Amino acid sequence: MRSPARLALAAAVLAAASRAEAFPAFARKYGMSCSACHVAWPIFNQVGQNFRDNGYQFGLGKDDPITLTPGYIPVALRTTPAYTYTRVTNQETAQGPATIQQGGVPLPPGVDILTGGTIAKDLSFLLVISGFGPDGGASVESGWVRFDNIAGTGWLNFKIGKFELDEPASAHRGVSLLYGYAGYGAHPQGSLVAFDMGENQVGVELDGHDARSSTRYSLSFTSVNGHEGLSGNAWSSPMVYGHVQKAFELDNAVLPWVRVGALAGVGWVPTAFKQDADNNDIPGTGTDHKTFSRAGAEASWYLGYPATPAFFTVAYIYGNDSAGVIPVDPDGATIDPYTGAELGGHSNSFNSGFVEVDWVPVSEPRYDATPWLIFGRYDVVKFKKGTGDTDGATLGVRKYLALGPRAAAAIHLEGHYDKVKGIGFSDTGAVKDVETTSVLAGIDFDF
Numbered sequence: 469m470r471s472p473a474r475l476a477l478a479a480a481v482l483a484a485a486s487r488a489e490a491f492p493a494f495a496r497k498y499g500m501s502c503s504a505c506h507v508a509w510p511i512f513n514q515v516g517q518n519f520r521d522n523g524y525q526f527g528l529g530k531d532d533p534i535t536l537t538p539g540y541i542p543v544a545l546r547t548t549p550a551y552t553y554t555r556v557t558n559q560e561t562a563q564g565p566a567t568i569q570q571g572g573v574p575l576p577p578g579v580d581i582l583t584g585g586t587i588a589k590d591l592s593f594l595l596v597i598s599g600f601g602p603d604g605g606a607s608v609e610s611g612w613v614r615f616d617n618i619a620g621t622g623w624l625n626f627k628i629g630k631f632e633l634d635e636p637a638s639a640h641r642g643v644s645l646l647y648g649y650a651g652y653g654a655h656p657q658g659s660l661v662a663f664d665m666g667e668n669q670v671g672v673e674l675d676g677h678d679a680r681s682s683t684r685y686s687l688s689f690t691s692v693n694g695h696e697g698l699s700g701n702a703w704s705s706p707m708v709y710g711h712v713q714k715a716f717e718l719d720n721a722v723l724p725w726v727r728v729g730a731l732a733g734v735g736w737v738p739t740a741f742k743q744d745a746d747n748n749d750i751p752g753t754g755t756d757h758k759t760f761s762r763a764g765a766e767a768s769w770y771l772g773y774p775a776t777p778a779f780f781t782v783a784y785i786y787g788n789d790s791a792g793v794i795p796v797d798p799d800g801a802t803i804d805p806y807t808g809a810e811l812g813g814h815s816n817s818f819n820s821g822f823v824e825v826d827w828v829p830v831s832e833p834r835y836d837a838t839p840w841l842i843f844g845r846y847d848v849v850k851f852k853k854g855t856g857d858t859d860g861a862t863l864g865v866r867k868y869l870a871l872g873p874r875a876a877a878a879i880h881l882e883g884h885y886d887k888v889k890g891i892g893f894s895d896t897g898a899v900k901d902v903e904t905t906s907v908l909a910g911i912d913f914d915f
Contacts (some may be wrong), residue, residue: 491584492914493542494519495873498530502871507779508828508841509868509876509914510641514715514725518681523592523616523625524585532589542585548645548880549577550910558892558900565893565900571907574602580609590616594631610640610668623676630670634686634711636729636766636783639666643826643843643866646884646906650847650858651785651820657854659789659816661737661760662694669693669707682715692735698754699738705754707735709762724777726769731785734761739792758792764821778827788817820849841866841878847886855890855899866912876914883907 495502502509505516512520525531533540553571560566578601584594592614599606612629616622632640639648653664671690677683688709691697695705713729738754764785770777791814824845842865849858864882871878884906892900 491542491544491582492873492875493540493544494524494585497536497540497542497585498526499873501873502876507777507826508643508866509871509878511643511779511826511841512641514681514717517684518677521625521675521677521681521684522622523590523614525590525592525616531586533586542583544580544582544914546580546582546912546914547577548910548912549573550645550880550908550912552910553907555905557903558894559902560893564895573910576600576602587613592616621676622679625675627673627675628671630668631673632668633665633688633690633709634675634684634731635665636731636764636768636785637781637822637824640668643841644845644862644864644882644884645880645912646862646882646908647860647886649783649822649845650849650860650886651783651787651818651822654785654787654818654820654849654856654858656789656794656816656818656851657856658794659760660739660793660795661692661735661789663692663707663735663737663760664694665733665762665785667693669709670696671707682717683713685712686710692737695737695754697751698741698749699757700753700755704752705735705737705757707733709733721773722771724770724773726767728765728767730763730765732761732763734759737793739795756792758790760787760789760793762787776828778825781824782821784819784821786817786819788815791815814853816851816853818849818851820847822847839868841868855888857889858886860884860886874915878912879910880912881909 492502505513505519507513519526529535551571551573553569555567555569557567558565559568578599581597586592594610594612596610597606598609608630610630610632612627612631614625614627616625618624618626632638637649639652642648648666652666655661669688669690671688673686673688675686690707690709691703692705692707697704699705710733711729711731713727715725715727718724718726736757736759738756739758740754740756741749742753744750762785764783766781766783768779768781770779772778794814794816822845826841826843829840829842845862847858847860849856851857862882862884864880867879869877869879886904888902890899890901892902894900
């Protein structure tokens, strides 16, 4: 359930710039505005998607680092100093259920250090180090190398390292700074699976696309995040994940662009381990692997001129965790508080999805002007059995102060509310919902 520890963690990291990959250095390299690749930073347009699919290359003779001045360094820094406030209801205390709230400006704010681009022609990389917040810790958020255009075709590219799965909407380039997509990390009550589709995974990926990235695919073979290094086999906690997308450019001023896609994945996690002298599980000894799976579909479209559109995304994700990863509680069966049915030892599934709109209103006649971004999202997760059903809404606005080849900066205002059913603490045994309300107001800065 949501606990005071979770609340404290949220308050510490909400202002950290750990969601979006953004490189003004690329705009400096090619002598263009950030709006050439972004509907509004950090949301890609089709040009930006194609640039990323090509391994941060345009193929116009300026991609190889040897063509650039030695003064060019592909490094970006991102931080979001901000005021945040979070309120969570029905939290457990020694005195009974309580509403816990806190707010303030974390010092120092979190920072992302990003470097990426091309090492040589058709050899690209990305390294993102995130953290440096109030706890002073930092970690490698992403780090990979990619062989591009194998055999001279964009249909064959090979990536190895730690990377984001190809998703209906990126969890790391999303405009929201508060909470991610609820369906990406959803799990049935009692599940041992730690997988979160929005978290970066370690492994390899084969991907490809046509000349304009209108048709694109990815196929990943990774270790399930949260279970890396636990299995006692040649590839720890394996997972296979695939995603395909098809975009259509329409000769229509109202609906100029539409994209559809589908995804599927299956993973195996160990459920039995050898123990050390203190009865702790020993990594690398995991056996008796059980499965979980995800499948879904999405549609995205523009309404209005592509430079200043209302950009809609609708996605559906179905998840199933097998009986083997929802074990029976040794101190007593896990019971569905709504139906009284035993949950442990049985598979469970969920339906989830989101609707998101990101609108860039027309306010200035310049071709590169993206001074405002208004965004909203609704998330839903519904489980077949047990607690945890979630409904959440996010609404925000960004006022861009700078969006050019030297730096990008925006005033960011955002609010979030969600209700998670049946996970709240109650000293009477009654089922309680947990409601979370969060607010963020600050400056999102990228250099």
